[in-house]
Amino acid sequence: MIDYRAFYAGRPVMITGGLGFIGSNLARLLVDLGADVMLVDSLIPDYGGSLENIRGIEDRVRVNVADIRQQTTMNYLVQGREVIFNLAGQVSHIDSMRDPYTDLEINCRSQMTVLEACRRNNPGVKVVFAGTRQIYGKPDYLPVDENHLVRPTDVNGINKAAGEQYHLVYNNVFGVRGCSLRLTNCYGPRQLVKHNRQGFIGWFIRRIVEDQEIEIFGDGMQMRDFVFVDDACDAFLRAGASDACNGQAVNVGGLEPIKHKDLVELMIEVANTGRRRYVEWPAEKKAIDIGSFYADSTRFRELTGWEPTTTLREGLTRTIAFYREHLQRYL
Template identity: 25%
Template sequence: MSEHVLITGGAGFIGTRLSARFASDGHAVTVLDALIPQVHGEDPETTSPLLRSLDGVAEVIVGTVTSKEDLRRALRDATIVIHLAAETGTGQSMYEIDRYVDANVGGTAKLLDILTNEEHSVRRVVIASSRSIYGEGAYETTDGRRVYPEHRSDADMAAGDFEVHVPGEGELRLIPTDETALVHPSSVYGITKQMQESLIMTVAPTIGVEPVSVRYQNVYGPGQSLKNPYTGILSIFSTLIRQGKDINIFEDGEESRDFVYIDDVVEATYLAATAPAAAGGIFNVGSGVATSVNDVVAALFAAYGTEVPTRISGNYRLGDIRHNVADTSALREILGFTPAVAFEDGVKRFAEWVLTEPVEADGYERSLKEMAERKLLK
């Protein structure tokens, strides 16, 4: 059956790829995007390849989810909504609190308010949630019990102790975090993603709309912004390498994340939007593999065939987690999908694309200064 898909935030890294995926299967696609300069530059028509990639793929409405008028225009005839629109910087969220809550929580509330009180044709809403809602994920004690450590303290990290701890327990072992895990975000961004998901999963069933949540891990790949300092370390480190600048590795470099390639994210989201079995479900979207920052640096050096000086500084950011790796069993067992791109292969594809892009100034150093001034970077 042909659908009419609305993708909020659809002119971004994930949204443009997802738009192309739906269009290739004959579905109509509408994109609502505010085209913020942090992502698209000051003149998106000329500075945003992502926006240009939507030509002939989707109807683009320039607008914001914080405007009911814009949302009403975009929702016209939509049968599926994929709600990607959000401010996405974990560190930035700790000092631009109002903006993050307004866009992420307020925008979701306005979307649901329209669906609840006005006529529409939407039958399913997919919310792009995040691994950040878990805070520190799942660990196992020496006697095999599952625990969820609280956020790390400033005092411990200042003393060079970056590991997580549970009072009365010894050494903890990281295990994959599944969808039943404790939700206790450690950043404003994580709190807003938790609220987005909770709003969608609670309200949608009461109005006859199927809710689905996809909890993205650390998404990367070609098309990712190389200028936005809140995009992720693969882009940040790639730019530093190409500029010949030193890389400052925070903490001890052994902190880890679950990096998932863009093609796998798009396919998982497509299934979440279209598969009957997905209705009402919550799905981790990740690779299921934890990769340390030190391993990321080594993989990038290998992919680019060059190295720059690195320094393990012991710097740390308040609100950051130590480790996270997703349990992707639900994605496999319910939707029949297993992410296919290994990190080593994905980094090579990413680096090949990066080398075709111009080396541009980024805002990384400015972002660090902003955090340090607010005592969030130590």
């Protein structure tokens, strides 16, 4: 197996959504590995992208404030890049139900824009797409492997599934090498905490840091697995440096599942602040809830050697410490 970290030395790469949560953390790893890093981000308010996320590495990356929906722009930007980490997307499930057309534009049609730009202007590029476990919908069995039916419960899941399939088709038919990483719940520094529409863990962390109350929906018995952002970025690095995953969609899950109520108790214990209260499910959230979910990442591990190494306690400790120092910059 190639040395996937050494692979990036001097390598021209591009990250769409590069000023967002995972994108900016990935950029930090790549510049340390000596890559030539271009970040593309539209900086749409409330989507999570922020120049704050690249504080300290501003002079080591090139930033293009651009929208992946623009074909002519993408035609130009993809040129000369050897690896594209395609992370740009609308990730709020609730927003996708309130405004399905915007979700369709960003998570579905825009993925075609990126891939067409590659096919026409840089067919030798490798594209790694940020997929999501949301495409599976409510699981028939646990842990969920890649053989599970794709059966989304919301508009976001449908559009992400379509975007993923475009990447696989362009790999299989047009030879634009690509794969998709189906991420479970990612968390860590530089995650959006301004509002609660992009997943609950970032919002929980903010409430804990502010010593506020966390509302747990229902009985808190639902289970999830969580991936610390450094482990997620390591997965992207491995996928980008190897052709083993080409044409495939693979799960990238956490070390072990945990119940919501136990997650909150662990956060309170780690932070020594915050408290919790059980409340009824809001109707709009209950309608698209998938119940318990945790992933089987065996296929990706066998293909690339990837393993998550950050325990939930360690990851929460690091994340809470980050926001205690920098919270005001993210509000």
